Amino acid sequence: MVKKTEILRINSSNFNESIRKAAEILKNGRTVAFPTETVYGLGANALEPDSVYKIFRAKGRPPDNPLIVHIASKEQVMELSENIPDDAFVLMDAFWPGPLTLILKRKKIVPDVTTGGLDTVAIRMPGNRIALELIKEAGIPIAAPSANISGKPSPTTADHVISDLYDKIDAVVDGGPVDIGIESTVVDMTSEKPLILRPGGVGIEDLKIYMPELEIGYSKEKMVGKKVKSPGMKYIHYSPSAKVVLVEGFNGISDTINQIISDYRKKGLKVGLLATNDTADYITEKGLDTFLLGNRDDIKKIASNVFRGLRTLDDSDLDIIIVDGSIEYDGVGSAVINRLQKAANEIIILEKGENIET
Numbered sequence: 001m002v003k004k005t006e007i008l009r010i011n012s013s014n015f016n017e018s019i020r021k022a023a024e025i026l027k028n029g030r031t032v033a034f035p036t037e038t039v040y041g042l043g044a045n046a047l048e049p050d051s052v053y054k055i056f057r058a059k060g061r062p063p064d065n066p067l068i069v070h071i072a073s074k075e076q077v078m079e080l081s082e083n084i085p086d087d088a089f090v091l092m093d094a095f096w097p098g099p100l101t102l103i104l105k106r107k108k109i110v111p112d113v114t115t116g117g118l119d120t121v122a123i124r125m126p127g128n129r130i131a132l133e134l135i136k137e138a139g140i141p142i143a144a145p146s147a148n149i150s151g152k153p154s155p156t157t158a159d160h161v162i163s164d165l166y167d168k169i170d171a172v173v174d175g176g177p178v179d180i181g182i183e184s185t186v187v188d189m190t191s192e193k194p195l196i197l198r199p200g201g202v203g204i205e206d207l208k209i210y211m212p213e214l215e216i217g218y219s220k221e222k223m224v225g226k227k228v229k230s231p232g233m234k235y236i237h238y239s240p241s242a243k244v245v246l247v248e249g250f251n252g253i254s255d256t257i258n259q260i261i262s263d264y265r266k267k268g269l270k271v272g273l274l275a276t277n278d279t280a281d282y283i284t285e286k287g288l289d290t291f292l293l294g295n296r297d298d299i300k301k302i303a304s305n306v307f308r309g310l311r312t313l314d315d316s317d318l319d320i321i322i323v324d325g326s327i328e329y330d331g332v333g334s335a336v337i338n339r340l341q342k343a344a345n346e347i348i349i350l351e352k353g354e355n356i357e358t
């Protein structure tokens with residue numbers, strides 16, 4: 001049982017020493033949260049079942065939801081997986097280090113607990129200096145899901161990690177806020193045609209430049225209770241305690257949101273708003289707890305603010321969070337919409353004029 005979480009705050013003078021300390025903890029079979037370019041991860045030795053169990057225990061993660069194994073060199077891919085298709089090397093060369101996870105056939109060295117019992121393994125080389133140096137120094141592949149309590153929004157700062165997992169993990173490396181703010185794109189290289197299982201930091205158009213035959217393997221619908229290829233996709237995710245209502249689309253978005261807020265307020269409920277600056281300019285309801293995501297034309301900024309916004313609003317003890325989904329699907333936009341859909345209890349789609357109650 002962990003008693004106290006050690007916080008290692010990185011600065012220019014203690015970088016090497018902090019990395020050494022954190023690597024030592026990982027080599028001793030214990031857990032360390034650290035920044036990657038996507039979100040903060042909770043790491044442990046991917047090849048040691050007892051170490052990997054500690055991740056599941058700390059997060060309360062369902063055991064059939066496999067972990068992504070993080071590596072610092074392409075040689076490590078060969079240690080972990082076999083029958084690697086040529087296309088996978090093309091993607092590694094194009095996007096690693098970076099926010100792309102590849103599903104490959106596993107070698108026996110990777111334990112069941114890491115893969116959720118699957119005969120495949122998810123592998124990624126993160127594009128963050130702290131993460132890469134830590135993995136190199138530890139000299140082992142590091143299993144690392146997002147460092148949050150299972151089901152909660154992913155952490156984009158060390159403070160988010162501390163608020164969810166303090167005293168449940170051995171250490172946190174604080175390297176400041178992450179760069180991208182949304183998890184990696186997951187591509188299954190073991191199916192007949194490469195399949196995107198989860199949209200993420202690498203845009204689908206960018207992947208298609210290298211792999212035009214790429215197919216989409218995730219659904220816009222909520223996946224709860226359905227049989228899906230990427231086990232993590234069936235769980236409730238990224239969810240604040242407040243009820244989340246997502247309004248998707250562009251036509252009449254501000255009017256619709258004004259109306260919804262007013263209706264909930266008439267019922268005496270405390271309402272907050274997560275919105276693009278563009279939509280927020282036309283919100284007439286006064287005195288709302290509002291978190292601004294950024295301008296619609298700056299999708300990278302919006303991506304970096306999504307989880308922070310959900311967490312910040314949830315700290316205000318709201319009954320309802322209304323989310324403005326007037327976001328284009330380009331680049332990381334499809335990942336932003338995907339995460340908001342998963343966080344939502346109710347989705348209203350404007351263009352088609354139909355409501356999806358979930």
Ligand code: AMP
Nearest residue numbers: 066067120121122145146230231232233
């Ligand atoms: P997280 O680490 O929380 O960002 O989640 C990792 C995602 O990758 C989840 O959606 C997992 O289900 C998915 N994943 C990990 N390993 C595999 C695998 N072997 N096959 C399919 N999906 C996987």
Ligand code: MG
Nearest residue numbers: 145146147154
């Ligand atoms: Mg996660």
